[in-house]
Amino acid sequence: MEEPVPAGKTKFTSGGTTFIVDDRYEYIKKIGHGAYGVVVAAIDHQTNTKVGIKKIPNAFEDLIDAKRILREIKLLGFFDHENVISLLDVQLPPARTGYNDIYIVTDLMExxxxxxxxxxxxxxxxxxxxxxxxxxxxxxxxxxxxxxxxxxxxxxxxxxxxxxxxxxxxxxxxxxxxxxxxxxxxxxxxxxxxxxxxxxxxxxxxxxxxxxxxxxxxxxxxxxxxxxxxxxxxxxxxxxxxxxxxxxxxxxxxxxxxxxxxxxxxxxxxxxxxxxxxxxxxxxxxxxxxxxxxxxxxxxxxxxxxxxxxxxxxxxxxxxEPLASEPFDWSFDNFEPTRDLLTNFIYEEALKFHPIN
CATH class of the missing domain: 1.10.510.10 (Transferase(Phosphotransferase) domain 1)
Structure with a gap:
C-alpha cells in the first residue's frame, strides 16, 4: 500500500524521483539533475508564475553537504538582486527532526x-x-x-x-x-x-x-x-x-x-x-x-x-548596480553539524515561508 498523500499536498514522479509538495504547485517537466538532486519546472498557482523546485533526497546523509545546503538557503534568503537566483519557498518538513528530504523553490531559469x-x-x-x-x-x-x-x-x-x-x-x-x-x-x-x-x-x-x-x-x-x-x-x-x-x-x-x-x-x-x-x-x-x-x-x-x-x-x-543593504551575518555557520541540529535549522528556515499561527 502506498502512503496516502497528506492533505494540502500533491505527489508526482519525475526522473524516477517522487516529489511531495504543497498543492499550490503543479508539475510541468523535469529540467535537470544537479549534484544534490532533481530539479523540475512547476506552476505556482498562488502567484501564477513558473518556478523551479529542487528536491534534495536524503539530505542529511552527509552532514558537510547538509550544512552547505543550509548555508545556501540562508544566503539566498538574504540576497535580493536581479542577478542572483531568488529563493521563493522552502517546503515545511513534516516535523522539526526525523525527516530526510528538502524541497527548495526558486525562480525558473531555462x-x-x-x-x-x-x-x-x-x-x-x-x-x-x-x-x-x-x-x-x-x-x-x-x-x-x-x-x-x-x-x-x-x-x-x-x-x-x-x-x-x-x-x-x-x-x-x-x-x-x-x-x-x-x-x-x-x-x-x-x-x-x-x-x-x-x-x-x-x-x-x-x-x-x-x-x-x-x-x-x-x-x-x-x-x-x-x-x-x-x-x-x-x-x-x-x-x-x-x-x-x-x-x-x-x-x-x-x-x-x-x-x-x-x-x-x-x-x-x-x-x-x-x-x-x-x-x-x-x-x-x-x-x-x-x-x-x-x-x-x-x-x-x-x-x-x-x-x-x-x-x-x-x-x-x-x-x-545595487549593493547589499548590510553585510551577511555568518554567525549561524559556527557549529559542529549534527543531524538534529541541521534538520532543526532547515525547519526554522521553512517556517519563514510557512508561519504557524
Whole structure:
C-alpha cells in the first residue's frame, strides 16, 4: 500500500524521483539533475508564475553537504538582486527532526551558460558583453554583502531566453573576514581556481571570484575552457603557459616554499598575447580580460574596476548596480553539524515561508 498523500499536498514522479509538495504547485517537466538532486519546472498557482523546485533526497546523509545546503538557503534568503537566483519557498518538513528530504523553490531559469557555450548558438560580442556585465553586477552585490562565492563557473550561471543571467549554487560561499578553516577542500571546480587557491595560499580575498569570472569570459570568447588542468600541477603549468612565469614579487603571496620551488623549476615562459589566443575577439574585451586573469591577486582588478572598464560603457551605470543593504551575518555557520541540529535549522528556515499561527 502506498502512503496516502497528506492533505494540502500533491505527489508526482519525475526522473524516477517522487516529489511531495504543497498543492499550490503543479508539475510541468523535469529540467535537470544537479549534484544534490532533481530539479523540475512547476506552476505556482498562488502567484501564477513558473518556478523551479529542487528536491534534495536524503539530505542529511552527509552532514558537510547538509550544512552547505543550509548555508545556501540562508544566503539566498538574504540576497535580493536581479542577478542572483531568488529563493521563493522552502517546503515545511513534516516535523522539526526525523525527516530526510528538502524541497527548495526558486525562480525558473531555462538553461545555463555552460549549455549555451557548448551549443551551436551564435555568440556575438553583444551577448558576451551582456553576460559578463550581469555576472559582474551580481558579483558586486555578493561581495558588498561580505561574501565570496568561491565556485563561479558556467554551469552555476542560469539563463533564460531573453539572456537574463542569475548566479546560483552558493553552498560553497564564505565570508572573507572569517578564520580560514580548511578553506581549500572544496573551492571552485579546478579549471576556474585562482593561482592562490591552487597553491594553497592562506590569502583568500574576493579576487578569487574575479579570476573565475576571467576564466568564464575566456570560455565565452573561445567556446572552450582556458585552463582545463588534469590535476593541480597541470593547472599551474597551464596558467603559467598563458600568463608567463611570474616574477619573484608576484610570487610573494605563495607562503608554501614547495610551491614556489615547483614554479621556479618550470621552464621559463613568456606571456602569450590575448590577440593570438582569441583573434576574433573585440580588442576592448581582451584589455579587460588582461586585468582579470592576473597571477598576483594583489594586482588583479576588483569587481568595481571591471564594471568601470570601457568594455561596459554602454551598460555600466553605478546607480543601477545595487549593493547589499548590510553585510551577511555568518554567525549561524559556527557549529559542529549534527543531524538534529541541521534538520532543526532547515525547519526554522521553512517556517519563514510557512508561519504557524
Amino acid at each position: 538553461t545555463d551558460l555552460h549549455r549555451v557555450i557548448y551549443s551551436r548558438q551564435d555568440l556575438t560580442d553583444d551577448h558576451i558583453q551582456y553576460f559578463m556585465y550581469q555576472l559582474l553586477r551580481g558579483v558586486l552585490y555578493i561581495h558588498s554583502a561580505n561574501v565570496i562565492h568561491r565556485d563561479l563557473k558556467p554551469s552555476n550561471l542560469l539563463l533564460n531566453k531573453n539572456c537574463d543571467l542569475k548566479i546560483c549554487d552558493l553552498g560553497l560561499a564564505r565570508g572573507y573576514d572569517r578564520e580560514t578553516e580548511n578553506l581549500t577542500e572544496y573551492v571552485v571546480t579546478r579549471w576556474y581556481r585562482a593561482p592562490e587557491v591552487i597553491l594553497n595560499s592562506s590569502m583568500y580575498t574576493k579576487q578569487i571570484d574575479i579570476w573565475s569570472c576571467g576564466c568564464i569570459f575566456a570560455e565565452l570568447l573561445g567556446r572552450a575552457p582556458l585552463f582545463p588542468g588534469e590535476d593541480y600541477l597541470d593547472q599551474v603549468q597551464r596558467v603559467i603557459g598563458v600568463l608567463g612565469t611570474p616574477n619573484s614579487e608576484d610570487m610573494n603571496f605563495i607562503g608554501n616554499p614547495a610551491a614556489r620551488r615547483f614554479i621556479s623549476k618550470l621552464p621559463k615562459r613568456e606571456k602569450m598575447r590575448w590577440q593570438t589566443l582569441y583573434p576574433k575577439a573585440n580588442p576592448v574585451a581582451l584589455e579587460l580580460i588582461d586585468k582579470m586573469l592576473v597571477f598576483n591577486p594583489e594586482k588583479r582588478w576588483t569587481v568595481e574596476q571591471c564594471l568601470g572598464h570601457p568594455y561596459f560603457q554602454d551598460l555600466h551605470n553605478p546607480e543601477e
